[in-house]
Amino acid sequence: MKALENDRESFWEHAQRALDERRDPRDDPRVLEAILEEPERLRELEILLARIEVLPASARKRPVRRAAVVLAILGAAAALILVCVARKEAPRARAGQSLPEQVVRFEFELTNESPGHSTRIVINDLGSKTVSNFSGDPLTMAILTTELSKPHTPRIP
Amino acid sequence: MRSTMNPPHEELRSDSRRGLEELLVLELPALRSFVERLVRGMRPPVEAEDIVQETLARALRYRESFDPGQPAGPWLCKLALRLVIDSRASQRRDAEHRVEFARAFGHDVASDAAAECSAETLARWTARLSAVEREVLLRFHQGGESLREISMAMGLPEGTLKSHLHRGRKKLVWEDA
Numbered sequence: 001m002k003a004l005e006n007d008r009e010s011f012w013e014h015a016q017r018a019l020d021e022r023r024d025p026r027d028d029p030r031v032l033e034a035i036l037e038e039p040e041r042l043r044e045l046e047i048l049l050a051r052i053e054v055l056p057a058s059a060r061k062r063p064v065r066r067a068a069v070v071l072a073i074l075g076a077a078a079a080l081i082l083v084c085v086a087r088k089e090a091p092r093a094r095a096g097q098s099l100p101e102q103v104v105r106f107e108f109e110l111t112n113e114s115p116g117h118s119t120r121i122v123i124n125d126l127g128s129k130t131v132s133n134f135s136g137d138p139l140t141m142a143i144l145t146t147e148l149s150k151p152h153t154p155r156i157p
Numbered sequence: 158m159r160s161t162m163n164p165p166h167e168e169l170r171s172d173s174r175r176g177l178e179e180l181l182v183l184e185l186p187a188l189r190s191f192v193e194r195l196v197r198g199m200r201p202p203v204e205a206e207d208i209v210q211e212t213l214a215r216a217l218r219y220r221e222s223f224d225p226g227q228p229a230g231p232w233l234c235k236l237a238l239r240l241v242i243d244s245r246a247s248q249r250r251d252a253e254h255r256v257e258f259a260r261a262f263g264h265d266v267a268s269d270a271a272a273e274c275s276a277e278t279l280a281r282w283t284a285r286l287s288a289v290e291r292e293v294l295l296r297f298h299q300g301g302e303s304l305r306e307i308s309m310a311m312g313l314p315e316g317t318l319k320s321h322l323h324r325g326r327k328k329l330v331w332e333d334a
Contacts, residue, residue: 012327016323016326019326020304020319020322026242032235032238035195035238036231036234036235036238039191039192039194039195039238040194040195040197042195042238042241042242043195043197043198043199044330046199046245047329047330048326048329048330051282051329051330052294052298052326052329054279055279055282055283055294055295055298055299055329
């Protein structure tokens with residue numbers, strides 16, 4: 001039993017070394033020797049190589065989430081245009097009249113996290129920025145923050 | 158006048174040929190069992206009997222590489238293993254060409270390995286990995302960064318990163334391997 005475990009350890013040790021050196025473990029004579037001893041190891045090795053190949057694809061390939069990000073950006077852009085138009089057409093205050101509420105600042109933040117990767121997009125009235133980094137658990141979160149001016153009565157000059 | 162008897166070396170060759178063929182028949186059950194274990198559960202599947210037959214054909218074709226002083230079993234298993242590895246490489250190349258061809262015509266297709274993985278399966282594999290293991294695996298295998306580069310970027314010693322890399326790889330084959 002112990003000998004089997006040692007064989008298994010030795011097999012993985014040689015396979016890992018080959019991968020570290022960016023060689024195909026299936027060309028390593030010691031790995032092949034170990035497979036001849038225990039043929040099922042070839043499949044284990046193939047599983048590992050396939051998953052290593054797929055891992056990056058899984059980090060990149062998220063069509064649904066990508067669509068959600070695009071929609072969120074479009075929504076935020078529409079909000080920005082509305083704010084600009086609203087500011088331009090804001091009614092001028094007359095003496096003794098109060099002004100309606102106006103958006104003076106807004107910020108839209110979208111966080112899209114998946115295994116191994118996360119993207120944070122922030123769009124505000126000053127421009128936009130994108131931050132990407134690696135992180136933990138899957139999560140998608142959107143936060144819209146707006147700051148309104150308080151209605152006030154202009155003073156008579 | 159020409160003798161009807163074969164010259165001595167012809168007889169020897171004929172004997173050794175008959176000897177190898179008899180050995181192949183004797184080794185056939187063990188070879189078949191080895192190949193079945195080798196290809197069991199492979200996707201896409203590999204037909205064990207095709208490999209066995211091709212192994213026998215190769216054994217006869219490359220009989221010069223057989224040392225009669227050694228047992229035939231390990232020699233046959235080596236031939237079979239090389240055949241399976243070559244056959245899998247050929248399957249992978251075909252699959253890559255299909256993907257490249259489809260992409261050249263604007264079809265967004267995943268590789269066979271990626272297509273086999275559901276989002277749940279991927280989430281299950283990656284959930285086993287710690288954040289550091291995942292990052293090291295991605296940087297090393299996807300980004301092609303060396304351990305030294307990753308060490309500089311993450312501020313961790315190379316030895317520690319290597320341990321994370323090895324542990325991450327092992328976790329990828331746990332359970333269902």
